[in-house]
Amino acid sequence: MLETSGSPGPGAGRRRRRSSSRVTAGADAIGQLVPERDSAPSIALKQRHLLGIEGLSRGEITLYLDTARAFAEVSRRPIKKVPTLRGKTIVNFFMEPSTRTRSSFEIAEKRLSADTLTFSPASSSVTKGESLLDTARNLEAMSPDMIVIRHCASGAPHFLARHCGPHIVNAGDGWHEHPTQALLDAFTIREKKGRIENLRIAIIGDLNHSRVLRSNIFLLLTMGADVVVSGPPTLIPVGLRELGVSVTLRVDEAVEGADVIMMLRIQKERQSGAAFPSEREYFNLFGLTRERFSRARPDAIIMHPGPMNRGVEIDSALADGPASVILEQVTNGVAVRMAVLYLLAGGTIGEIAS
Numbered sequence: 226m227l228e229t230s231g232s233p234g235p236g237a238g239r240r241r242r243r244s245s246s247r248v249t250a251g252a253d254a255i256g257q258l259v260p261e262r263d264s265a266p267s268i269a270l271k272q273r274h275l276l277g278i279e280g281l282s283r284g285e286i287t288l289y290l291d292t293a294r295a296f297a298e299v300s301r302r303p304i305k306k307v308p309t310l311r312g313k314t315i316v317n318f319f320m321e322p323s324t325r326t327r328s329s330f331e332i333a334e335k336r337l338s339a340d341t342l343t344f345s346p347a348s349s350s351v352t353k354g355e356s357l358l359d360t361a362r363n364l365e366a367m368s369p370d371m372i373v374i375r376h377c378a379s380g381a382p383h384f385l386a387r388h389c390g391p392h393i394v395n396a397g398d399g400w401h402e403h404p405t406q407a408l409l410d411a412f413t414i415r416e417k418k419g420r421i422e423n424l425r426i427a428i429i430g431d432l433n434h435s436r437v438l439r440s441n442i443f444l445l446l447t448m449g450a451d452v453v454v455s456g457p458p459t460l461i462p463v464g465l466r467e468l469g470v471s472v473t474l475r476v477d478e479a480v481e482g483a484d485v486i487m488m489l490r491i492q493k494e495r496q497s498g499a500a501f502p503s504e505r506e507y508f509n510l511f512g513l514t515r516e517r518f519s520r521a522r523p524d525a526i527i528m529h530p531g532p533m534n535r536g537v538e539i540d541s542a543l544a545d546g547p548a549s550v551i552l553e554q555v556t557n558g559v560a561v562r563m564a565v566l567y568l569l570a571g572g573t574i575g576e577i578a579s
């Protein structure tokens with residue numbers, strides 16, 4: 226959730242719901258920050274960090290999505306750069322590999338005119354045993370305004386938020402959350418379907434190791450979707466039903482009548498044992514095959530956060546076919562991350578000048 230420190234308990238944001246009445250659909254251009262005459266500070270995010278989706282209200286999620294829509298317009302222009310974060314310094318602190326998230330944050334930062342530094346373990350003193358806290362404090366000593374962190378340890382962004390001054394953005398922590406992925410998924414669903422409420426959304430795959438799953442469950446339920454999840458019984462964590470989703474071991478049942486099918490990657494690097502006999506068997510039993518996809522609504526869309534294991538969790542032809550919005554998710558990630566950085570820096574959607 227967006228917060229001042231630490232992580233509150235589940236549902237805290239829902240208890241603190243704020244009015245979204247001043248959230249307006251995105252203005253169609255972004256030039257520079259200008260004073261908002263009838264500014265309502267409550268609609269600017271009060272929280273300093275984006276650590277997760279859990280606890281965000283519907284109004285806060287809508288604010289992110291509406292602001293991203295305005296930035297998507299900017300990204301379609303011939304000149305994509307705006308001076309909004311000129312003079313701000315952002316450190317991208319990526320302690321796990323990433324293609325989409327890291328590039329997307331870097332592009333978003335450059336389009337907002339921020340100064341950026343990208344930091345990876347191979348090129349840092351982490352290889353010499355420096356702790357997360359010492360590394361972060363040394364980065365902080367150089368006065369960045371924001372730190373975007375990806376880390377294999379669940380809770381690492383929350384730890385930084387408690388101990389460091391800059392705004393912290395979670396770019397994926399362990400098996401916990403990946404909030405900007407869920408926001409870009411929601412943005413894509415809204416662009417394609419016009420709404421999220423009352424859609425049947427099937428999320429299928431390695432549920433146990435997926436931070437994307439957790440962030441999406443929090444977001445989609447808050448926005449009123451009907452969420453069903455499925456995957457191998459060995460990869461379904463306990464307690465999912467308690468979050469408010471339907472759980473089925475039959476992928477065919479999950480896909481039946483779905484508006485949106487979100488496939489999750491088999492996280493080979495996080496498997497500790499043989500959760501399924503072979504990749505071929507996984508595809509036959511749990512993968513998105515053409516036969517299985519025919520059970521979804523005729524206008525269903527296929528999503529995947531990437532990276533994909535083609536022929537394991539998804540038929541390659543479906544991944545490249547007309548129902549797939551997988552590359553549009555990547556495109557939308559830039560606008561969503563621009564919105565996150567902009568709002569955390571204190572921008573409001575009302576300050577976006579046309």
Ligand code: CP
Pocket residue numbers: 322323324325326327397403406530531532
């Ligand atoms: N979706 C996602 O997080 O991809 P990367 O690991 O490439 O950033």
